[in-house]
Amino acid sequence: MITDLLATKRDAAELSGEEIRSLIEGFVRGDVADYQMSAFAMAVRINGMTDAETSALTAAMVDSGDCFDRLTDRPRLDKHSTGGVGDKISLILAPLLAAAGAEVPMISGRGLGHTGGTLDKLESIPGFQIDLSAARRNEVLKQVGACIVGADASIAPGDRRLYALRDVTATIDSIPLITASILSKKLAATLDALLIDVKVGRGAFMTSVEQAESLARSLIRVGTDSGLPTAAILSDMNQPLGRSIGNANEVNESLDVLDGGGPDEVRELTLASAEILLVQGGLATDVDQARSVLTRLLDDGSAMEKFQQMVHAQGGRLPERLALADAHVITAPESGTIAQIDAIELARIVAVMGGGRQKVDDVIDATVGLDVHGRVGSRVETGQPIATLYQDGEPDVRYIQRVHEAIVIRQQQVEKRPLLIRRYPFE
Template sequence: MLTANLIRTKRDGGVLNAEQWRFLIEGYCGGEVTDYQMSALAMAIFFRGLDRRETAELTRCMVDSGERLPRVSDRPRVDKHSTGGLGDKVSLILAPLLACCDVDVPMISGRGLGRTGGTLDKLESIPGYQTQLSIEQSSRVLKDVGCFIVGATESIAPADRRLYGLRDVTATVESVGLITASILSKKLAASLDALVMDVKVGSAGFMPSIQQATELADSLREVGVEAGLPTIPVLSDMDQPLGRAIGNANEVNESLDVLDGGGPEEVRALTLRLSAELLVATKQAGDLQTAEGLLARKLDSGEARQRFERMVHEQGGKLSGHLPLGKQRDTVAERSGWVESIDCPAIGDAIISMGGGRRKTTDPVEPSVGIDLHFRVGDRVETGQPLWTVYEGQVACPPIQPVRMSETSVPARPLILQRKSGG
């Protein structure tokens, strides 16, 4: 087989079989398939797509490119994954929260893709926090704490780790097949008993329409179930950032607020719902209402905050309160009205321009830059109230106008748009 011929097949709308996918993925990991060839293949997939069988084969090959995590207890193993969006810091709260409820949460996360922030980048805002642990190290943390949050290493789905970085800088992120294979390869390697998928819908994520999000949710559920992993997709709103804080250290700080029983209501509500889905799926609770009540008590008591601090400590981090942010600059409302919409791409691009995200895979990330939004769609704003706050680093924030106002009232957007039953 020749790599160029396989790229040509996908470019022309053809279908690759299991042997061909294995040739490509093993060749990529072994150096016979180059980054530029894999970039060309990713672009062909972006335009031509993958059918369900191809997606399953690609996922399987990515899992087989590395090792699987061992079980460290007889507790259920669960995880949550989000397709990504501005201000989505749920993973930082959910992992320690569920660890308080007699389940193990071995969370393998990623870095920022495009405009969306990455869980690993956020955690690396904490001085000393190590996102790259060996299987032995992560297993020890899981046994002692009940959760960890690490990145995919050369041992776990190494093919995805390399392809993930290429997709970010080659404009091939928004592919249902590639997203499905990327997510599920890491989750299958984690030896999970259940997975809840937070599929974001709107301009601040990768799936702008409900139709596209539904296609991805169906793909994740079907490929997950075929591989033996019950997968529960939940579609949630991402036509505006989740919560108030956007940016790496900024989102860690907001996560701490939620772990203390406070923080934005929408962040707390989504975290409780996704966590509850997993407790019900693993029969740790009989229904969602009971599960959410248990989880809320863990947040309000401070138990989840203590578990988070233990995880950070075990992964080398030094956390002594809220993290420092950049130079603060506020913008106030020039007139009264209601928030009609939020320009999410403008916010994401502004943070990248200040160094809070990457233009290429080797770019460093400045953790202290970010943006706070003080209102959500549908909120009433009075003249002179702060609309947004920018935290600048060495690079100033470009001029932005992320909030569009209306003179008439605007309905609030629902947080949970749809739930699809798992397998």
């Protein structure tokens, strides 16, 4: 009985794989009530799960729905980020890997709260479709080598229903539940290799290196146990990734990187992620060879061509640059060094302006956003631009004040923050 399973987990005892499978199957059929599954999620949040339990939960979620077909023999690679401010790496990485000979069936999500969603960014491109039929998705993958779509109701429906409950029961931050949620969708995509980018810092869900490493280790263990070679990196999210925050704004910055330019940190994290995947997928013998190939594909326009093909195949019309709201420059009130850039506060400003959502059904204004002109450790002079606010009409003075509070300038020298904190394998 379901009450016996709940009591077992309530008492911090281990469930068998068969018990976990029957729980998920009953939940998807409707035999297990939402309040019972909420109780299970809370018991897991409090007592945790063993790796065996987490693997069983992941497998049951995968088997609750459909898996992607395989129509080519190209290595199927993907990356997942735990979410951060200004994180537009997926938009660059998918076409770059496709240009290198991989197949990238990327299942992405929307933004909620302070983290931006890859699907929202792509939908700022006129006509871009994130909901593709299985047949059309397979066709895009075969022809282009990459597609970025949302998870439809047929992919891991057990996870979809459980996630909706976790969102309203304060159980989002459970490492076993996060692990099963991420991996169930990636396993449903029938990948050959996966890289997890675990964000660390004030602008991320994992605020400490210890928390982030616990999640990364869980994902690596369970992914590998499930037959999916999984690696991880930990990257800094105590300041925005790159210059741009916002939807159309971040697409434009992605185009800059695909053109061979863009902010150094965005290009570097893209290359660092892609080179690991190329080695995992057998498309390079080592990271040095992979870096050489990937650098060439970014600089010679091959990755940009793949992005354009993907956009066209998914119904989009890609102009040279996407239109933004009116630009308002914000200048430094004093000279000094940027000591802090509060990523989460800047993201909240963009969200309040309409660039994010507080509720799932909120409508997004893709044209609003922010540019940050500097990184922690950068020297600025009085009157020098430190940010640009994109908002139509007269700028809201409250937002300008909040930007000044988020970008802290000090007189003393401040060390620049490292972008990459850890790489797999963890030593």
